[in-house]
Amino acid sequence: MVDKGTRSAGASAPPRSPAIGIDLGTTNSCVGIFRNGKVEIMTNDQGSRKTASLVAFTEDGLLIGEPATRQVTTDPANTIFNFKRLLGRRYTDPIIQNDMKTWPFEVVNERGWPKIRIDSKGEKRCYFPEKIQSMLLLKMKGIAESYLGEMVTDAVITVPAHFNEYQKQATRDAAKIAGLNVMRILKESAATGIAYKVLHSKGIMKDEHNILIFDLGGGSFDVSILSIHDGVLEMKSTSGDTHLGGEDFDSRLVEYFASEFKAKHRMDPTSDKIAMRRLRVACERVKRTLSTATEAAIEVESFFENIALKSSISRSKFEELCGDLFGSTLEPVRKALQYGKIDKSHIHDIIVVGGCTNIPRIQELLKEFFNGKELNKSISREESVAYGAALQAGILTQDSHILENLLLLDVTPHPLGIETVNGVMTFLVKSDTAIPTRISRGFSTCSENQPAVTIKIFEGYSSFTKDNNMLAKFTMTGIPQGGNGIIRIEVTFSLDADGTLEVTALHKPTGRRSKITVFIDKEHLLEDDTKDEDGVDYPIQEYKDATKASKV
Template identity: 45%
Template sequence: MEGKVNEATAIGIDLGTTYSCVAVWNHGRIEIIPNEQGFRTTPSTVAFLDAERLIGDGAKNQIAMNPANTIFDAKRLIGRKFSDCKVQENMKLWPFRVVEGPADTPKIVVAYKGEEKEFLAEEISSMILGKMKETAEAYLGKVVKNAVITVPAYFSDSQRQATKDAGTIAGLNIIRMINEPTAAAIAYGLDNKFEFVGKINVLVVDLGGGTFDVSLTTIHEDAIFEVIAVAGNTHLGGEDFDNRMVDHCVLEFKRKHNKDLTRNRRALGRLRFACEKAKRILSSTTQTSIELDCLHDGVDFSMRFTRAKFEELNMSMFGHCIETLNQCLKDAKIERSWVDEIILVGGSTRIPKVQHMLQELFWWKDLCKSMNPDEAVAFGAAVMAAKMSGSNEEGVRDLMLRDVTPLSLGIELLGGVFDVVIPRNTQIPTRKSVDYLISKDNQSSIVIKVYQGERIKSTDNHLLGKFTVSGIPLAPKREVTVQVCFEIDPDGILKVTAKILSTGMSNQLTIGSEKGRLSKDDIEKLVKEAEKYKLEDKVYKKRVNACHALEDYIHKMKKKVKEYNTNKRVNPDSLRKMENAIDETNEWLEHNSVAPINELQRKKVFLEFVCTPLI
């Protein structure tokens, strides 16, 4: 296991597609940290208004009224190219606008403070991570820098690096990134450490808002967590189930009223919000209704939605979940009967049909529901954070994690063939070198293209980056050897080095500086911008508080005036002076609610000067 980082408090963050959660090891146990509203999970949503920026519950609560400037699903954009087919598909459904930035990078466009702003997915994710950091700091009463962040097991190297960049922009020191189902397995192992002897095989089924992962982990009684195999889909989850419902409602609206909803962003935003609510209700009852007044062109929308219809619309995706699960078991070379526990993680595992299909596959075996599916990942991340921080507590001290790489990694050979250097489900960290012969006569340089995926043709896989090795001695083909070395660190992030063995000339690929990814300078610039936004938020909150304080004082003094008029205890001239000051201040406030803080404070001081002698 890696050496400890330091003794400072470290938090675990589950950065989810739809909801995020933060936890910490505190007073000898894991504590899920509630946000300022008292909720244990926070919507992964950011909203931009005319005067302020909202993150979390406040942003989600106003999404129906401000859909074009309310950003969600940043996790579905992070580390992807604008031209990615999944990005293009989602753009048709999102109420906000996404445009192509430099190097095929997707940028989110919003109106904020009277001007158009563009944000990278890393920036939006950093705002959510910053919110989780602030939540932890308010709870613990101290500054928190170190964090373990979770990512879907099937995230590519680019997506992992982009998530790490988002953490840096948020002011966090990412001491480790771990796969979400692995974190859930750690949570289960700690929660049930006295319940088994020897070892058990745990299958984690993680179906969240935007991603689906399956992981087969062997947990040994001496706190060793050995991931055997993972499988998944970074574009399958509750959001997709919502989309099927939205599409169905759009068709129904067209059929009933002959009107097209798809061009009305606000109507689609309201409909999406209603469909998500209906989906949740259908997990506990067999039918519900969607009722929306004046949805489009003044027309109301109403329809009954049954659980059977929901299941029919999404059956193909549920089936894909089972196929992915079977692939994981096949890769692990484990029979279904060898699985001891099936752990459900992610809010979408609450869907009755998903649970029914899982039980049917495993001969009606009981599913483990002892852990909260919304909190298990953050729980496991916090355990790992405590371990990395050098905690000597029982249950953390002896923890050892052996994770795997989810996708095969390799390079492109002559003819566009993908040659695998590190196969998927190889334990990490790992290092492997392969020798290749130059394929052309008198070749002075070679371009190394690094891919991640499972297809034979290299271009059918995900291009992580490319780099050139120069200084090759001129010679006939197949006489010069290039050694290519792949190294994967504990976070699952890759470094590739190519070396000419006869000369020692070498070069390497650092994914973080790959074209289209964020450079060190980019990150520093975005860190400064993030600080600027945080400062703006603080100033806005101070101004709002000053405004509320003045409103409260005006209200309090109005009540006093009524009392004095009843009791006749105050000099009439003084009372008139007090009433005039209250009325003038109230009228001023009605027209100047966005005035600077010092003006609002001055008005309150003046009113106190007039009124205090009379109280």
């Protein structure tokens, strides 16, 4: 789902501040604007069009972006990176627990959610990842304001296609802290699709044109299939892994060289955070070198116990180390084709974006899967997402007639449903359901003379709600009394074109109705308030043979 745009321009609307598009990446971020009929990708104070997604705490204050990279190897415990991977995840999430083993900074548990602990001026401070992300967003906002020479408040912000509602809400919260009004949360693949449509289609495509977007960045991986026809850009399916990217390839190199050093010198450097961070920075350079060369040298002076690390690695060895990770990128491709009900022979263009698509073996695997079909590398791999986000901001502000013929139709990234008796997840909306949509299903009370029903709304794939994310809940009271299963309640999920979810419970005989528009409140989640005010949940069960669905 995506956030609903909050304003629209009209003939009598007053002049408004410019709206920007932000690609909020795990490794690097980028900001653009649509003006004067074209997209401009803005440069930061270092003269670069991309900004490192790093936040460093120093004795003199904060360093964000490129300046923070200088502290990565000298004070890694206070230089925060990969914080996008923490957004919307519980502290106990196995992915978080695994990453914590390699991060040089400390992550602690705050009522079930991760917080980053830093030492600032001799004082320990803890920050939720949303707060760290807001610092980067404030930097991106500042870049735009310096470039444009005016205040900026409105933005379209991109996220991986498979971000769940917790992760998207965390992004919204970070933007709010940074003083930004989020016009829309846009899938990165959708942004790339918009860029492709504007840059590479001559007028309106009358015949259906299917494109597959393969986006492999520093920390996440998305595969999306979109169809373009008659000026409409329709998302057919999405798949991917929000926790696969260049950082994982770097980790394989780090493990390899650390093990080699240990075997050679009979010393284990893995407990030295500074040494391991310096090694990771060097390994990232090695990875990039191996995209253009068949061998790369690595040298880290005074790596551990004043002993230098000097070695080299071939491209073939790198491919061996990461073979399973590289191979795993094809499974989301298969799933996207399956979910979209499209044969691979009907894909007209394969768009590769994200820095890791420069890796030759990744390109080879993808070409082999599509029987030798050439990959489309014409769109900037590092700027296409910001480009599309800037175009979407232009569409929402109606800044140009150039964009009038462009319409994006999206799909739901994850299944949605409610909890029924015994904690069962009863699905109402499948993943990759085209939106807008409206789906209703009949349910009933579970006990004699039950005074109310509690509707708990979940997102996730598990058959049991305990393994899924609860998005919201409400209780419908004042229903008539009756026997077990007699009182029927119709529950309707309505998703609009922007993905905003409204859930309604209706008792038809009396016209009694309760509804909620889903909005995730982290403070509510921190309190772990899962029961009704009187401490009681009123369960619901599925009413047999009462399913119907309609599209609006």
